[in-house]
Amino acid sequence: TRISVAGVPGPKPSSWLLGNMPELFGGQVGEAEFKWQEIYGRLVCAFSVALQEDRLLLSDPKALQYIYQTSGYRFHKQPERIELTRLISGRGILWADGNDHKRHRKVMLPGFSSSEVKALLPLFFSYAAQLGTKWKEMIGNTADQSVVLDVTGWASRATLDAIGEAAFDYSFGAMENADNPVGSAYSNVFMDTFASPSDGSLFALSLLQYLPRCVREFLVDHVPSARLAHIRHTAKVTTTVARELVASKSAALLQGKGNRDIMSLLVKANASEDEKTKLNEDELFSQMRTIIMAGHETTANSFSWAILELARQPNIQSRLRSEIRSMERILQASGSYEFTTSDIDAMPYLTAVVKEVLRFHPVSFNNFRQSATDDVLPLSRPLTLSSGEVVTELPVPKGMKVIISIAAYNRNKDVFGPDAHTFNPERWLDGSMRKPEAPVGAYANLLTFAGGLRTCIGWRFAVLELQAFLIELVGNFEFSLTPEAMRIRREACIVMAPTVVGQRDKGTQLPMRVSVASREDD
Numbered sequence: 001t002r003i004s005v006a007g008v009p010g011p012k013p014s015s016w017l018l019g020n021m022p023e024l025f026g027g028q029v030g031e032a033e034f035k036w037q038e039i040y041g042r043l044v045c046a047f048s049v050a051l052q053e054d055r056l057l058l059s060d061p062k063a064l065q066y067i068y069q070t071s072g073y074r075f076h077k078q079p080e081r082i083e084l085t086r087l088i089s090g091r092g093i094l095w096a097d098g099n100d101h102k103r104h105r106k107v108m109l110p111g112f113s114s115s116e117v118k119a120l121l122p123l124f125f126s127y128a129a130q131l132g133t134k135w136k137e138m139i140g141n142t143a144d145q146s147v148v149l150d151v152t153g154w155a156s157r158a159t160l161d162a163i164g165e166a167a168f169d170y171s172f173g174a175m176e177n178a179d180n181p182v183g184s185a186y187s188n189v190f191m192d193t194f195a196s197p198s199d200g201s202l203f204a205l206s207l208l209q210y211l212p213r214c215v216r217e218f219l220v221d222h223v224p225s226a227r228l229a230h231i232r233h234t235a236k237v238t239t240t241v242a243r244e245l246v247a248s249k250s251a252a253l254l255q256g257k258g259n260r261d262i263m264s265l266l267v268k269a270n271a272s273e274d275e276k277t278k279l280n281e282d283e284l285f286s287q288m289r290t291i292i293m294a295g296h297e298t299t300a301n302s303f304s305w306a307i308l309e310l311a312r313q314p315n316i317q318s319r320l321r322s323e324i325r326s327m328e329r330i331l332q333a334s335g336s337y338e339f340t341t342s343d344i345d346a347m348p349y350l351t352a353v354v355k356e357v358l359r360f361h362p363v364s365f366n367n368f369r370q371s372a373t374d375d376v377l378p379l380s381r382p383l384t385l386s387s388g389e390v391v392t393e394l395p396v397p398k399g400m401k402v403i404i405s406i407a408a409y410n411r412n413k414d415v416f417g418p419d420a421h422t423f424n425p426e427r428w429l430d431g432s433m434r435k436p437e438a439p440v441g442a443y444a445n446l447l448t449f450a451g452g453l454r455t456c457i458g459w460r461f462a463v464l465e466l467q468a469f470l471i472e473l474v475g476n477f478e479f480s481l482t483p484e485a486m487r488i489r490r491e492a493c494i495v496m497a498p499t500v501v502g503q504r505d506k507g508t509q510l511p512m513r514v515s516v517a518s519r520e521d522d
């Protein structure tokens with residue numbers, strides 16, 4: 001039987017077999033969502049998928065607050081999508097639902113508290129500085145004292161090493177060796193697996209929901225598939241590294257008392273006798289894989305989008321650099337050379353740029369959920385159904401699948417203003433923004449880190465790492481566009497990554513011209 005929300009406005013299916021899926025999943029991030037929401041209603045619309053089944057596309061703050069927070073776990077993750085999550089990071093926190101999810105979260109939360117994350121600031125600066133040293137060497141070897149380099153590739157190596165040391169006190173060696181096993185296993189894995197899905201793979205993914213879980217798992221793990229080969233290899237490599245790390249460190253960590261670093265928390269949970277906080281061995285390795293993946297691809301891509309926007313608007317880049325340098329001078333005058341989190345909090349323009357990057361380019365751009373029971377979604381704005389009836393609540397049947405568009409939520413003109421589709425850090429400083437009626441997000445009223453019970457556990461980590469990388473690298477380098485960087489696509493491959501139009505075979509890349517920023521004006 002088809003599950004339907006007949007009457008909710010939305011685009012006509014473009015194909016009987018695939019509905020609107022090719023348009024939604026084949027374009028750049030946000031392309032279809034922004035268009036549909038402009039035409040059919042900015043916050044809620046319906047579209048169709050395989051075999052004409054309805055889906056809701058949501059960015060309504062009240063509905064999302066209900067789904068993420070008020071409903072508890074009544075809007076769980078979709079079964080076919082959960083298989084992809086299992087493939088990426090195993091049966092860890094991103095995969096688990098209900099009480100299992102509570103248990104995973106309880107184990108990990110202490111490692112991501114404000115004080116734990118603040119203590120990582122020197123580590124973030126040290127990896128950003130290592131990146132800067134490499135870039136200076138490359139620039140020094142050129143005749144015109146500038147170099148074109150792939151910002152995403154370099155950022156990914158630096159953030160991989162940073163998460164290795166921060167979470168596991170372990171060096172993946174990515175900065176020194178581009179061919180290190182974990183970095184190589186991750187390189188372009190999301191592009192190879194998820195970018196530009198063929199009609200066949202979209203259809204196959206939709207059919208997975210009709211199969212029993214054991215059959216779904218078997219197919220995802222074993223069906224011959226060129227698309228899945230890379231991600232299966234990545235799973236093997238990262239599980240092996242996780243296993244080796246646990247074998248070499250757990251005895252010492254178990255003896256350490258009171259440690260709140262992530263590796264100690266996980267190892268202790270594995271040894272725990274308490275069912276409410278125990279992780280079995282498979283969950284332990286999955287959790288480590290989740291942290292490695294979520295902890296580096298996301299921030300590396302966010303940093304890349306920041307650099308692209310700063311190169312597109314050199315006035316914003318110069319203003320940010322001026323703020324960084326004047327804070328450096330204040331620190332030097334007081335005899336200090338290291339930024340603290342209070343110094344960073346006292347940098348309004350940096351904060352505005354970071355918020356705007358996270359708003360405009362949310363690297364995790366949509367979430368997939370499904371109602372476990374018949375339910376009613378509250379709405380922020382009245383919705384006119386095709387019958388002409390106007391509703392302020394939307395009944396949804398059991399099993400209704402929704403796509404939460406994080407990208408569209410962050411472009412809500414009611415909240416961010418009429419220029420929500422423009423990159424403009426000024427909006428965070430001039431007091432022009434309104435609060436959403438029902439705040440959902442953990443940071444700056446953005447949905448970038450999702451919300452409610454499943455808010456990104458690493459959001460403080462991500463924001464601070466991004467700030468440190470921008471201070472160190474924008475403070476010291478000037479970034480300008482190359483001809484390729486003028487043709488960047490927001491590639492939709494689970495994590496939104498930059499690719500160059502016409503060079504998709506090269507995978508994710510952000511080729512930028514980089515030179516040492518002059519200090520003459522200081």
Ligand code: HEM
Nearest residue numbers: 093294295298299302364448449450454456457458461462
């Ligand atoms: C800009 C960077 C980041 C963005 C945009 C981001 C975004 C998100 C989003 C949207 C979710 C919800 C996913 C879902 O429910 O399906 C999530 C969950 C998660 N993130 Fe992040 N993330 C970022 C950085 C990080 C970092 C640095 C870490 C760890 C060091 C991390 C660890 C996690 C974990 C463990 C979860 C699962 C939380 C749960 O299900 O309870 N993330 N993230």
